[in-house]
Amino acid sequence: MKGPKHPKNDITINPSGNPSIYDVIDGIEATRRSFISTAGKASIAASLAGVYSSTIMHTAQAAPLPASLGFGGIGFDSLPPKLAPVANTVNVPAGYKVEVLAAWGQPIMPGGQDWNPNVAQQGAAEQEKQFGxxxxxxxxxxxxxxxxxxxxxxxxxxxxxYTDEVQLHADGPQVASTPSTVSLAKTRKSQAGHGVSIAEVRKTANGGWGVxxxxxxxxxxxxxxxxxxxxPAAGHSLLMSKLFDITPTGSVDTGAINDGFTAFGTHNNCAHGYTPWxxxxxxxxxWNGNFGWNTGDAAVTDPSTANGQVRYGVTAAGFAYNWHLTDPRFNARTNPLEPHLYxxxxxxxxxxxxxVPVKRTALGRFKHESAQTAISRDSNNNLRVAYYMGDDERNEYVxxxxxxxxxxxxxxxxxxxxxxxxxxYVARFTSAVGNSNKTYRGEWIALVPDAVSVIPNGNGGFFKLRELTQFGAVANGVANTNDADALALILIKTRQAADAVGATMMDRPEWTALRTYGNGWGYSTTNATGLGYNAQYPLELYLTLTNNNRRGGGGTISVNSPNGTTAAGGARPPVDLANPRPDNDFGHIIRWREDGNMVTATGFEWDIFALCGDTATAKTLAGNYQNANLVGGVAGTGAFYQGNIVDAPNGSADLGAPDGLWFDQFGRLWIQTDQQGDAGGDFNNIGANCMACADPNTGEIRRFLTSPRNCEVTGVVNTPDGKTMFVGIQHPGEDAPVSNPLQNSTWPQSQFSKNSAGEPLALVPDAGNPNIKVEAPVGAPVRPRSSVLVITRTDGGVIGA
Amino acid sequence: MTIKFSAVLLGASLMIGASAQAAVIGGLSNSVVLEDFENLENLGFITTGPVALAAGQVIATSNVIATYDSLPVDLGSNGAWGTDGYVGIGDYYNFSTTPSPTDSLTFTSLAGLSSLGADFSIYQDEFTTEDLLLEALSYDGSVLESTLVAIAFQDPASYNRSAFYGFARASNDIFGLRVTGDGFVIDNLSTAVVPEPGALPLLVSALGVFFGLRRKKSQ
Incomplete structure (x- = not known):
């Protein structure tokens, strides 16, 4: 996620400066090991960088990949990178067809109206029945x-x-200093543009797909x-925010408070999950970015709540949605407990x-990315279900x-x-050598009242979480004996609990993905319920770590305080084995295997699947970073930005800022990127955002889809037979000025005039008779629209095969 | 609950296979819904039964897994079923069962009824027409009468469209309704009269059927 209303994740900087007492890097002795089977490739890549001219790299097409154990193979030719100036099209390999399934504004329920390109003519009421x-x-x-x-x-x-307020409103965002731009109607439309869309989709008579x-x-x-x-946290007093009467004409403070079991709305939800039920x-x-407060609003007096707002990045300006100007529910100072409902x-x-949607507090409160389900047998041979989740901010946890x-x-x-x-549980990635070749050990630390923190108690031991004031102790060391209260506080303040137990700060955990082996979600020998993970088919999770320009410096090294006081994204942690590169611009993908192939395991073995980067980059590390990395477990220099993506020719499928991550049911790993969308700066060789496909056995990567300008590629799923894939294109044309919303892109109108079902994407007044609406042609000056694509093969085959 | 499009929709076809007494009915006057599948204690499960329905007055069993839920089901040219509780043949949860024409589901009443029917739909496509076999059962499980019905709405855009079929007889001798077919769903099990506990011998014999089924399953 990028964009003017989106977290840059560097706007609440307040390095604690506290020294690390729980750094996972307690010794770097594993010189014999490397992280993946293509060890050393990064340095080779660096030395070869000059050999491959950009022309060669950008036209060479990598060959398909054969199938192997639990992997269905890749049958398409890798696309070349889409270099600047980025064309406003979506591109897929030869033999594939891409169409729009649903664009922003697509009506999805009874009473829904066609999207109106004149955005001034539709408000919250229309948006509430249209695709968000x-x-x-x-x-x-x-x-x-x-x-x-x-x-x-x-x-x-x-x-x-989220919403791009430049595109959503005719007069652009609400600006506090310009009252004419501020209205409840705009707030309500923005709120209606957020959330979730549930659409029934089906094949259509024309052979396409439609809503x-x-x-x-x-x-x-x-x-x-x-x-x-x-x-466990439901009903807690920290969830009893002010109760508002929410109507189209205002949010009126009723004078009552919520009961702790009630909330209103969900917003700024990036990734997702599903349950097997x-x-x-x-x-x-x-969610923090949708809050704000006004100058002069009294500061929050409860130190715990105030600290929580700092720790979770709730600020006066937020991400400039300015909902709080007209909807006091979103004022984090006058309604300070409301952020606890998100x-x-x-x-x-x-x-x-x-x-009625249910907020499940047992899964913790943080800035959730995805929730990846996995099922396995436990030691009693019962089927158990787990969710793997990342907290998407620099230096946060898994x-x-x-x-x-x-x-x-x-x-x-x-x-x-x-x-x-x-x-x-929260993860600690350690430097202990794993049992398997080229792996390290990791631990799952239970976030429960009796969990032992890393904060010394003065008696030679360490405080338990229930003995810390942030979890209900009257004073540190005086245990909160109310188990339910202590657990509720741990869940409401999940980040602070993870700080206290010494979890590993990661380079922005994004999506998690469960490895599949050709038979749906997870491995099974016979059917979806006979899960049979074993050494050959391990229970294995992959996680994107999209980037972290605060890793290894850029300022004074610091870590998240165990006391939970560090501002969101505020630390500048040193490199460690799991996050081995300083100024990690391009990100990486880590993976782990649960001990015993059980979701209930408290230990795991991990390695790094891929260090993303640009083989041809000449970028060098700035002087204010630690001039060393831990790639391959060895303290070294060089190869900071080149990465070690496995492709052929080398550099032909480089990517950066991996974000979306998903295994299809045939064992293919799909990777989506969220990087600079105009293929500029660090991405001048990698090109525009893309979706790639990887072989989990070898790490080989191929580029499958390239995007239009100033968007990200995010969201992917397919039909059970694998022959139809749905992929999301988000925020095309972002960063446009209010004066010219079409400046950067008019996609999808730049590429399509109809959706997959054959319906007009946009209806515009007829030139001869403004009272008649006609289909806008390809290239018409229509605002860019986030859209879900439908991708099929012209021969009807499985996507990717 | 569903809107009934069905009452006389296929009136002619209703009589296919009907006995000379024309006890097969396409609708009920003064009907009482015994079970609408909306508030089952365990709505959302898959099983072959027995499942207690109608406040324990009716027991459902099936020879393959049946789904008691409101998960959406695509019935082809008969539209979709969902957002509305039903019992359907097949595992609509994990997709582990592929229905076949020999699949059956049986409702056994603890009391004798003079009429018994339900709303039905069945998967249809453009290639074949699937018939539904309905059988009224006696206290001992024997078939009192039977009928074959064809349900074909040719309206794939519809939701929860169904046709009512059942049996009406001169005496309270219906103790069961067996439904056999390929990919069907059932809603609103109904009778024309409020069932009252029958005479003790009848109740005992009905329970005998029930426990007989349980024994059979346990074997």
Whole structure:
């Protein structure tokens, strides 16, 4: 996620300067080891950088890849990078067809109106029945048919992460100093553009795919939708914010408070998850940016709440949405507990349009990226379910939630509250040598009241979490004996709990992905319930770490304070084995295997799957960073930015800032990028954002899709047969001025005039008769629109094969 | 609950296979819904049964897994079913079962009824027409009468469209309804009268059927 209203993640800088007492790098002795099988490639790549001219690299097409154990192979030719100036098209390999399934404004439910390119003529009421703005993570729930899951019809649940206020409103964003730009109507439209869209999609008579406009399943979840709060933190006093009467004409303070079991809305949800019992998970990420306060509003007096706002990046300006100017619910000073109602994973039953979404507090409160489900047997041979989750901010952590209950394959109802009880763990990536070749050990630390922190208690030991004031102790050392209260506080202040136990600060954890082996989610020997992970088919998770320009310096080295006081994104941690490069501009992908191939494991082995980078870059490390890296476990210099992506010819499928990550059911790893969208700066060789496909056995990567200008590629899922893929293009043309919203892009209008179903993408007044609306032609001056693509093969085959 | 499009929609075809007494019905006057599948305690599970329905008055069993839920089902040219509780043949949850024409689901009433029917739909496509076999059962499980019905709406855009079929007889001798077909869903199990607990011998014999089924399953 990028964009003017989006977290730069560097705007709340307040390095603590505290020395590290829990640095995972306690010794670098593993000189014999390297991280992946292509060890040394980075240095080779660096030396060869001058050999491959940009012309060669940009025209050479890497060969397809053969299938191997648990991997279906790659059958397409790698696309060349799309260099600046970036064409406003989506490109896919020869033999593939790409179309628009649903663009921002697509009506998705009864009463929904066609999108109006004149955005002044549609407001919140219309947006609430249309596909929201800026699509992100998504999942496809196929209808059942007589012969198994449908490949023709289902429910597509899509996060609408955020809004580009330049594109959303005719007069652009709300600016506090310019009252004429501020209105509740704009706030409400913005809130309606956020959230989740549930659309019924199906194959159409023309052979394409379309949204069923009047579907009984069509639904919008917005920033104002009533929700339940459940799990261990539900009902806690910190969740009892002011109760507002929310109407189209205002949010009126009722004088009452919420009951701690009620919340309203979800917003700024990047990635997502799903459950094996058929529900969708939307993960609240940059929710902090929608809050703000006015000059003169009294500061929050409760030090714990005030510190929490610092730790989670709640600021006066937020990300300049300025909702709080007209909607006092989003004023973080006058309604200081409201931020506690966000930062959760929200479960939605798409099959029941009347169901109330549930915020599941057991999964912790942070800036959630995705929630990747995994199921395995436990040591008692029971089926257990876990969720792997990243906190997407620089120097934040990786989490795992293991549900306490046993997963039932026959009773959907019995699974419905599985997400309400269990243990939330945070990861510590250590430098201890793993049992397998080229791996290191990791630990899952349970965030429970009796978890031992890294804060000395003065008696030769360390405080438990319940003995710290932030988790209810009257004073450090005086235990909070109320287990329920202590656990609730740990979950509401998940970041501070992770700080206290010495979790490993990571380079912005993004999506997690469960490795598959050719048979749907997870490995099974016979069917979806007979999970049979083993040494040959391990329970393996992958995680994108998109970038971190504060890794290894750029200023004074510091770490997140164990006391939980460091501002969001404020530290400048040293390099470590899991985050081995200073100024990690290009990011990397890490992976781990759970001990015993069980989701209940408390230990794992990890290695780095790929260091992203630009083989041909001449960029060198600035002087204010540590001039060493730990690539390959060895303190060294050089190869900071080149990465070690495996491709052929070398450099032909380089990528940076990996974000979206997903295994299809055939064992292919799909990687989506969120980098500088104009192919400038560090990305002049890599080109525009892309989606690539990787072989998890060899690390070989091929570029599958390239994007239009100033967007990111995010969200991917396919039909059960793998023959239709849905992919998201978010925020095309961002950073345009209010005076010219079309400056950077008019995509998808620049490439298409119709959607996949053959309907006009945009209707505009006829030149001869303004009272008649006609289809806008390709290239018409229409605002750019985030869209979900539908990708098929012209021969009807499986995508990627 | 669903809107009934069905009452006389296929009136002619209703009689296919009907006995000379014309006890097969396409609708019920003064109908009472015994089970609408909306608020089952365990709505959302898959099982072959037995499942207690209608406040324990009716027991459902099936020879393959059936889904008791409201998950969306694509019934081809008969439209989609969902957002509305039903029981459907096949595992609409994990997709582990592929229905076949021999799949059946049986409702066993603990009391004798003079009429019993339900709303039905079944998967149809453009290639074949699937019939649904309905059988009224006696207290001992024997077939009192039967009928074959064809449900074909030719309206793939519809939701929850169904046709009502059932049996009406002169005496309270219906103790069961067996439905056999390929990929069907059932909603709103209904009778024309409020069932009352029958005479003790009848109840005992009905329970015998129930426990017989349980024994059979446990074997």
């Amino acid at each position: 703005m800026h699509c992100d993570g998504m999942h496809f729930f196929p209808f059942s048919t007589r012969r198994g899951p449908s490949n023709d019809r289902g429910l597509l649940c899509v996060n609408n992460e 069923v406009r009047d579907s009984v399943y069509g639904r919008r979840i917005t920033a104002n939708t009533p929700m339940h709060i459940s799990g 058929g529900t969708y998970l939307t993960c609240e990420e940059n 930062g959760w994973v929200v479960e939605i039953d798409p099959a029941d349009p009347t169901s 989490y795992k939630f293991v549900a306490a209950g046993i997963y039932s394959t026959t009773n959907r109802a019995a699974n419905r509250n599985l997400l309400d009880s269990g243990i939330l």
